[in-house]
Amino acid sequence: TQAPWTRPSSGSLLTGRWPRALQLDNPGKRSSLSLVLDDRHTTLAEHLDAAGHTTIGSTGNPNLKAQFGLAQGLNVWWEPPNTFKEGDVRIDGHDQVDFLLDAMDDVPIDEPVYVQLVLTDPHTPRRPPLRYLRMFTDTLWKPGRRATYNATVRQADAVLARLFTEMKARRPDTLFILANDHGEGLRHPRNHGRGHGNHLYPTTIGGTSIWHHPALVPQRTDALTMNIDVVPTVLGALQLAAVDADGEDLSAGMTGAGPFPDRSVVFSETYYGKTRKLTAIGREFQYIRNQRPTKDPTRQEMLFAHSDALSQTNVIADHPEEAHALREALDAWDAAMTVLWNAAGTLNEIELSDDTKAQLEALGYLD
Numbered sequence: 196t197q198a199p200w201t202r203p204s205s206g207s208l209l210t211g212r213w214p215r216a217l218q219l220d221n222p223g224k225r226s227s228l229s230l231v232l233d234d235r236h237t238t239l240a241e242h243l244d245a246a247g248h249t250t251i252g253s254t255g256n257p258n259l260k261a262q263f264g265l266a267q268g269l270n271v272w273w274e275p276p277n278t279f280k281e282g283d284v285r286i287d288g289h290d291q292v293d294f295l296l297d298a299m300d301d302v303p304i305d306e307p308v309y310v311q312l313v314l315t316d317p318h319t320p321r322r323p324p325l326r327y328l329r330m331f332t333d334t335l336w337k338p339g340r341r342a343t344y345n346a347t348v349r350q351a352d353a354v355l356a357r358l359f360t361e362m363k364a365r366r367p368d369t370l371f372i373l374a375n376d377h378g379e380g381l382r383h384p385r386n387h388g389r390g391h392g393n394h395l396y397p398t399t400i401g402g403t404s405i406w407h408h409p410a411l412v413p414q415r416t417d418a419l420t421m422n423i424d425v426v427p428t429v430l431g432a433l434q435l436a437a438v439d440a441d442g443e444d445l446s447a448g449m450t451g452a453g454p455f456p457d458r459s460v461v462f463s464e465t466y467y468g469k470t471r472k473l474t475a476i477g478r479e480f481q482y483i484r485n486q487r488p489t490k491d492p493t494r495q496e497m498l499f500a501h502s503d504a505l506s507q508t509n510v511i512a513d514h515p516e517e518a519h520a521l522r523e524a525l526d527a528w529d530a531a532m533t534v535l536w537n538a539a540g541t542l543n544e545i546e547l548s549d550d551t552k553a554q555l556e557a558l559g560y561l562d
Contacts, residue, residue: 196208196375196376196377196378196400196401196402196421196422196463197213197214197421197422197423197462197463197464198214198220198377198400198463198464198465198467199377199378199391199392199393199394199395199399199400199463199465199467200258200376200377200391200392200465200467200560201256201258201259201376201377202219202220202227202228202230202258202259202263202265203217203219203220203227203465204376204377204422205258205259205265205313205376206219206232206236206265207219207421207422207423208374208376208422208423208425208426209238209239209240209265209311209426210232210236210237210238210239210423210426210440211239211423211424211425211426211427211437211439211440211441211442212236212423212439212440212441213423213441213532213535214464215464215532215533215535215536215539216441216532216535216536216539217232217233217236217539218230218233218536218539218542218543219232220464220465220466220467221466221542222466222471222536226468227466227467228547228555228560229544229545229546229547230263230542230543230544231262231263231264231543231544231545232263232264232265232267232543233264233539233543234264234267236264236267236439237267237268237438237439238265238267238268239268239309239311239425239426239429239430240252240266240267240268240269240309240311241267241268242268242426242430242435242437243268243307243309244268244269244270244309246307246433246435247306247307248306248307248308248309249270249271249302249306249307249308249309250268250269250270250271250308250309250311251269251270251271251272251295251298251299251308251309251310251311252266252269252271252272252273252295252310252311252312252313253272253273253274253291253294253295253311253312253313254266254274254313254315255275255286255287255288255291255313255314255315255316256313256315256318256558257274257551257554257555257558258555258558258560259274259313260274260551261274262545262551263545264543269311271298273291273294286315287316287350287354288312288314288315288316288350288351288354288355289354289357291312291314291354292312292354292357292358292361295310295312295358296358296361296362296365299362299365299366300365304365304366308366310362312358314351314354314355315558316347316350316351316354317344317347317348317350317351317379318347318558319390319558319559320557320558321343321344321346321347323343323346323347323349323350324346324350327346327347327349327350327353328342328343328346330345330346330349331345331346331349340381340382340389341381341383344379344381355373359371359407367409368408368409369408370406370407370408370429370432371405371406371407371408372404372405372406372425372429373403373404373405373406374402374403374404374405374422374425375402375403376422377391377392377399377400378391378397378398378399378400378401379391379398379399380393380394380396380398380399381398383398383505384505384507385507386507387399387505390559392465392467392468392470392560393465393467393468393470393472394465394470394472395463395464395465395472395473395474395483396483396498397481397500397504397505398505400463400474401504402420402421402422404420404422404425406449410450411449411450412451414449416448416455418445418448418455418456418457418458419458419459419460419461419476419477419478420445420455420458420461421442421461421462422442423440423441423442424442424443424444424445425442426440426442427440427442427443427444427445428442428443428444428445428446428449429446430444431444431445431446431447432446432449432450443456443458459477459478459524460475460476460477460521460524461475461476462474462475462476462525462528463476464532469487470487471485471486471487472484472485472486473486473525473528473529474525475521475522475524475525475528476500477500477517477520477521477524478500478501479499479500479501479502479517480497480498480499480500480510480514480517480518480521481497481498481499481500481521482495482496482497482518482521482522482525483495483496483497483498484522484525495511496509496511497509497510497511497514497517497518497521498510
């Protein structure tokens with residue numbers, strides 16, 4: 196994923212552009228929570244709307260509210276006004292599925308449909324049903340962070356299973372894409388921290404990329420891919436032009452018509468709160484740079500990226516050539532992102548309402 200928190204990462208997922216091109220994460224001193232996706236950027240929903248699809252969406256996450264520009268292109272849209280209140284989730288994924296299926300049933304079966312669902316079941320604050328919690332712990336009175344998280348992921352899995360089953364029954368010729376905007380640090384290992392936004396370890400930026408369609412042959416790839424590839428890949432499969440997309444079209448690799456792009460490195464970054472971090476991930480190592488001023492050389496890390504993704508050992512000194520190569524790649528990418536940020540011009544911001552502030556606070560985005 197292109198960032199370890201929702202708004203910039205979801206912006207990249209839905210447009211195929213880098214977060215700094217979208218100005219949805221602020222490398223300056225100000226907070227990013229008031230930033231809005233400018234309407235000059237084109238979302239996947241807008242591309243498909245222009246191509247004749249009916250576009251339907253729902254989010255349970257206030258970071259993707261229409262006021263932040265992330266519902267652009269959706270003809271039918273539902274965002275509950277009080278998504279979070281007093282620490283309890285006011286909507287679950289099954290309610291969203293009900294809405295999406297009802298809206299889809301209003302579209303003639305011979306007309307194409309795009310459905311966009313943003314689930315928040317695994318997000319804090321977590322209140323999983325006991326039937327799922329019992330799958331992961333016998334201590335229901337104090338289940339622990341990991342058991343609670345696993346139970347909410349299982350809850351989301353049930354929602355997705357229902358959506359998949361009911362949509363396949365209605366429209367068998369459907370492409371399903373399962374992606375995440377970020378992960379979660381569960382202090383496992385401890386240096387990965389708790390929550391998300393502040394770290395660029397695999398637990399918070401590792402991506403889920405599962406694609407299913409009757410015409411696709413089951414396969415896995417070891418190629419390095421990113422969320423910004425989703426939009427150009429969908430448009431490539433439909434033979435539509437992906438204007439200004441920063442990602443790559445993976446459709447040839449998925450259909451067997453050609454290879455996957457042979458990337459040697461991919462990137463992610465975060466400017467969440469006081470955090471200022473960038474990372475370059477290669478085929479073997481991950482290099483992380485802390486941009487905040489520090490005299491501590493250990494704040495620059497290189498870890499095993501795939502063979503030991505939960506490693507806590509900084510291996511820069513053991514692999515100087517690999518560290519140098521990733522550092523140079525990160526320097527070049529950071530310079531390119533600075534150009535994109537400067538070219539984007541004035542920040543597009545809104546004044547947060549008290550209701551939106553309360554919802555963001557419930558998710559942990561505001562103190």
